[in-house]
C-alpha cells in the first residue's frame with residue numbers, strides 16, 4: 175500500500191503547505207518574504223513550512239537573490255521529479271497513460287487500443303499498461319503518489335465504484351478496489367468528463383470565479399461543472415449528464431436505455447452510425463471512399479472530412495449534431511449562467527466549422543439576455559487531456575507534501 179494518504183482539505187496546516195508549495199512552483203526561485211506576502215501568511219509560518227519541505231527534499235535553496243536593503247534573501251525552488259502522478263484515460267477505443275511530475279511536466283505518455291470492454295480483461299489491461307509505464311519510464315515506486323483513473327459513466331464518489339457505464343455496458347463494478355488489489359499505489363477512479371475538465375482548467379486558467387462547464391464531445395457526450403471551490407458533484411453525484419438530455423421524442427436508442435438523447439444523435443459514435451445507415455440505404459456520399467467501402471472502418475472523422483469537402487450527407491449529419499449540442503449548451507446556459515464553456519474531446523479536433531455551427535445553435539436556442547457573459551472556447555490539451563486530468567485528480571486528492 176502507498177505511504178501517501180488522502181488529503182484533508184479542511185486542515186488549515188495542509189492548505190497552507192499546499193499554497194506555499196504552489197507559490198514556489200509558480201515563482202521558480204522565490205524568497206520567503208515574497209511567499210509570505212503572496213499566500214497571506216506570516217514570515218515565521220512560511221519559515222516553518224519551507225524548512226519542513228526542504229528537510230523532505232521537496233524544495234531546495236537555489237542561492238541568494240537581490241538585496242532590497244538588508245541581507246540578500248535565500249531563493250527557493252521545487253525539486254523536479256521528486257513526485258510522480260499517473261493518469262489513465264480509459265476510453266472505448268483507446269487507453270492512454272501519462273506520467274506527470276511535481277513540476278506539472280508530462281514526462282511520459284503512451285496509448286494503446288482498448289482490447290476488450292469485459293471488466294476483467296479491461297482491468298488487466300489497465301494494470302499492465304500502468305506497470306509497464308512505470309518500469310519503462312524508470313520511476314522509483316516510492317515517488318509515485320498515485321494513479322488517477324478517468325472512467326466514463328456514473329462513478330460512486332467515495333468508493334470509485336462504476337455504478338453504470340453505458341458505453342462499456344458496465345453495472346456495479348468495483349473498479350477502484352480491483353485496481354488497488356493489483357497495483358501497489360493509491361488508486362482513485364473519477365468520472366472521465368470531470369477528469370478531462372479539471373485537466374483543461376489547470377492548463378488554461380487558474381480558477382473559475384463563478385462557474386465553468388466543460389463539455390466532452392467524443393465517443394460519448396458528457397460534461398463537468400466546476401465552481402470556485404472545485405468540482406460540483408450534485409446531491410447524488412450524477413451532475414453533468416448533458417449528453418442524456420432528451421431532445422427528440424421517439425428518437426434513436428441511446429446506450430443509457432432512453433431514446434432521443436443528445437448523445438444518441440451527436441456523439442462520435444452516433445455520427446458514424448448515421449453515416450452507416452445512410453450508406454446502407456444507398457444514399458450517395460464520398461464517405462464510402464474514405465472508409466474504402468468497409469463499414470467497420472467508418473469513423474466520425476471521415477464524416478467530418480467529407481462535410482468539409484461539401485458532401486451533402488456528411489454536412490447534414492454534422493449540422494444536426496451541432497444543432498443538438500447547441501441546444502444542450504443553451505439549456506445549461508439558461509440554468510447555470512456560466513462564465514465559460516470549454517468544449518473538449520475528439521470531435522472538437524475536426525476544425526472551426528463545427529465549433530462555429532455549435533455557437534450559432536447556442537445563440538438560436540438560449541434565452542434572450544441569459545448568459546450574457548459566457549465565453550465558449552475550445553480546450554487545448556489534445557488527445558491526452560483526460561489522462562492528464564486523471565493525474566490532476568491525484569494531485570488534488572492525495573497529501574504528497576506531508577506523508578513521507
Ligand SMILES: [Zn+2]
Pocket residue numbers: 417418419428429430431432435437438
Ligand atoms: Zn442517453
